[in-house]
Amino acid sequence: MEKSNYVNLNPLGIESDSMEIISRELSHLHIPEQYASIVKRVIHTTADFEYAHLFEAHPNAVELAKNALQQSCRIYADTSMIVAGVSKPSLKKLGCELHCFVHDEEVVAEAKAQGITRSICGINKAAQDERFRIFVIGNAPTALVRLCELYAEGIVKPDLVIGVPVGFVGAAESKQMLKESGIPYLLIRGRKGGSTVGVAMLNALLYELIKRN
Amino acid sequence: MEKSNYVNLNPLGIESDSMEIISRELSHLHIPEQYASIVKRVIHTTADFEYAHLFEAHPNAVELAKNALQQSCRIYADTSMIVAGVSKPSLKKLGCELHCFVHDEEVVAEAKAQGITRSICGINKAAQDERFRIFVIGNAPTALVRLCELYAEGIVKPDLVIGVPVGFVGAAESKQMLKESGIPYLLIRGRKGGSTVGVAMLNALLYELIKRN
Numbered sequence: 001m002e003k004s005n006y007v008n009l010n011p012l013g014i015e016s017d018s019m020e021i022i023s024r025e026l027s028h029l030h031i032p033e034q035y036a037s038i039v040k041r042v043i044h045t046t047a048d049f050e051y052a053h054l055f056e057a058h059p060n061a062v063e064l065a066k067n068a069l070q071q072s073c074r075i076y077a078d079t080s081m082i083v084a085g086v087s088k089p090s091l092k093k094l095g096c097e098l099h100c101f102v103h104d105e106e107v108v109a110e111a112k113a114q115g116i117t118r119s120i121c122g123i124n125k126a127a128q129d130e131r132f133r134i135f136v137i138g139n140a141p142t143a144l145v146r147l148c149e150l151y152a153e154g155i156v157k158p159d160l161v162i163g164v165p166v167g168f169v170g171a172a173e174s175k176q177m178l179k180e181s182g183i184p185y186l187l188i189r190g191r192k193g194g195s196t197v198g199v200a201m202l203n204a205l206l207y208e209l210i211k212r213n
Numbered sequence: 214m215e216k217s218n219y220v221n222l223n224p225l226g227i228e229s230d231s232m233e234i235i236s237r238e239l240s241h242l243h244i245p246e247q248y249a250s251i252v253k254r255v256i257h258t259t260a261d262f263e264y265a266h267l268f269e270a271h272p273n274a275v276e277l278a279k280n281a282l283q284q285s286c287r288i289y290a291d292t293s294m295i296v297a298g299v300s301k302p303s304l305k306k307l308g309c310e311l312h313c314f315v316h317d318e319e320v321v322a323e324a325k326a327q328g329i330t331r332s333i334c335g336i337n338k339a340a341q342d343e344r345f346r347i348f349v350i351g352n353a354p355t356a357l358v359r360l361c362e363l364y365a366e367g368i369v370k371p372d373l374v375i376g377v378p379v380g381f382v383g384a385a386e387s388k389q390m391l392k393e394s395g396i397p398y399l400l401i402r403g404r405k406g407g408s409t410v411g412v413a414m415l416n417a418l419l420y421e422l423i424k425r426n
Binding site: 014017018021022044045046047048079080081083084085117141142166167168169170171190191192193194195196199 | 227405
């Protein structure tokens with residue numbers, strides 16, 4: 001193979017070259033077919049191969065999520081960075097909507113009044129609309145904990161929760177709680193994760209459905 | 214110290230608890246005072262302590278950047294995720310504006326016509342407006358390379374470039390090019406980085422100026 005140029009200027013070429021490098025570096029690991037594109041896209045986004053080891057999935061999560069996306073479900077994200085990062089053309093093709101309520105006026109007022117995170121109040125609001133069948137939690141452990149509580153109370157029944165809050169206070173514990181909740185999940189164990197990781201996972205699912213890759 | 218609750222529900226409490234844990238885990242490293250808040254916020258955002266070792270700064274970068282921010286400069290970001298993540302109240306207090314042109318109509322058309330990245334075309338457009346004195350590149354090596362070229366040609370003279378593109382094709386090389394360019398920089402060596410890392414660095418500078426922390 002010829003050595004590639006110093007900097008590849010073609011956007012699609014850059015992505016396929018990257019995915020080739022990732023596949024090569026992952027070739028010693030056995031990653032089940034249905035998770036391969038998700039794990040690769042997370043590594044593409046973070047340049048951190050540890051994610052291959054921290055990734056966990058509920059056995060039905062991918063199938064349920066794809067089904068929900070093909071039924072034009074609503075998706076809730078806990079940060080506006082996630083909303084900014086998810087592929088708009090893919091959402092449009094599938095007729096899906098993606099929302100985040102942390103800057104919603106009602107939610108901001110409620111959080112201030114109660115002295116709790118806007119993330120919790122955002123989840124409470126999304127839970128009132130059953131069209132939200134997929135949740136992407138990239139930042140707030142409190143949002144993920146609240147979601148597990150609402151599930152236990154029978155108030156929400158998501159087809160998928162992407163549980164990837166990052167951090168040092170409650171993140172690992174909230175993901176353990178998700179794993180034990182009964183909710184179909186994709187998650188990253190421990191402290192790591194973040195909005196870009198959540199975006200990568202959701203985009204991987206979307207791209208498979210619209211056959212972008 | 215009393216053991217904290219399973220999940221801390223107070224947002225400001227969560228952040229200060231996290232920063233305390235990070236400071237403790239970093240206490241064996243000598244991080245110069247002017248970079249401490251930047252490095253800690255990057256780790257807060259990624260839960261990845263390797264960033265403490267990959268961080269590099271031009272000796273004048275922090276001072277020049279703070280000066281530009283206090284003069285209500287414009288900031289250019291290469292992704293809309295960065296725009297979504299940067300603290301809006303802080304920008305407002307300082308009278309700074311933050312823009313990303315990758316979804317700009319002109320830029321999209323130009324990129325398609327030339328078969329190059331929208332990121333390059335976005336940089337070309339920002340370079341025409343000298344109010345852009347800070348650039349945050351979290352995704353596209355091609356944008357960073359273009360910025361270095363424009364600097365070498367005397368077309369832009371940024372006070373700070375936050376160079377943190379992530380990835381496998383050109384990312385490490387583009388950051389090496391930034392380091393050798395003469396531009397004041399904050400950067401992450403190698404493959405790692407991303408939009409959340411760029412946001413963390415810029416927010417750290419903003420929070421110091423508005424005395425949030």
